Amino acid sequence: MKQKTRQRLAIVDCLNNADGPMTPQEIHELAQKAVLGLGIATVYRNLKLLVTEGKIRELIFPGEGARYELADLGHHHHFLCRDCDRVFCIQGCPGGFNEMIPNGFVLEEHEIVLYGKCQYCLQDCNAMDKSAR
Amino acid sequence: MKQKTRQRLAIVDCLNNADGPMTPQEIHELAQKAVLGLGIATVYRNLKLLVTEGKIRELIFPGEGARYELADLGHHHHFLCRDCDRVFCIQGCPGGFNEMIPNGFVLEEHEIVLYGKCQYCLQDCNAMDKSAR
DNA sequence: ATACTTGCAAAAGTTTTGCAGGTTA
């Protein structure tokens, strides 16, 4: 049976407080503040486990490694800022994907990634510390 | 000035004949048939160069490394088959993305990835050799 | 107690880089 270790709780906690999907490195850094000596292998093992359990979801955006977010956030999409590389969750969905797929194919899911400049970078590229995530 | 080496031509040729975005490994294997002894480092260097030049585009789908496709294929999206992991290009686009983005953000581009089962896997999972790419 | 977890270090993969030699224009 799965246990509730300090390490696992800290990792889930990071994702609970995140405003967007996080990389294993970001999670490692942040969770280390709660659990001193937390190993990167433990982060990877728990992320993989949580994905298997369906508690979190793995996302990959071009040019970067995998990121993770809670699975129960409801249907949403993502915006990737090209200046600061932060990823934001976006509500809303245009729909109409079934009309795109060719005959004989079956659509199960879809993902949308929007690219552009985020509010903070447009206001002032220095107004928000990129590493503050 | 950029040169036209046999290696570079072979790599571009692979992408020209591809029916979907290819991984560096797939490109390496295929291009080696045209250029014996082609090194994987050369493949990576050329892909990176071609991306910089805007001739090709890098795509990343969950669970796999980067894939590359020609940049001049026109606006399209992708369908990833969950059985065979092949990626298909899809025409059409629902639009309506500007209404999704929050105030203060600027949208520059978008990408859509559709997930499901492809025609070939639905007909007969063995009808098409997965490694035939 | 027992099964599950962890940190460390080693291993396995993938992508990048230094360099001497070869190629293109």
Added chain:
DNA sequence: TAACCTGCAAAACTTTTGCAAGTAT
């Protein structure tokens, strides 16, 4: 010839795994 490229091997990263020790139930 001068700039550019290539293959090889080493380096740099990222992710996974083996194992002995520690924890949760």
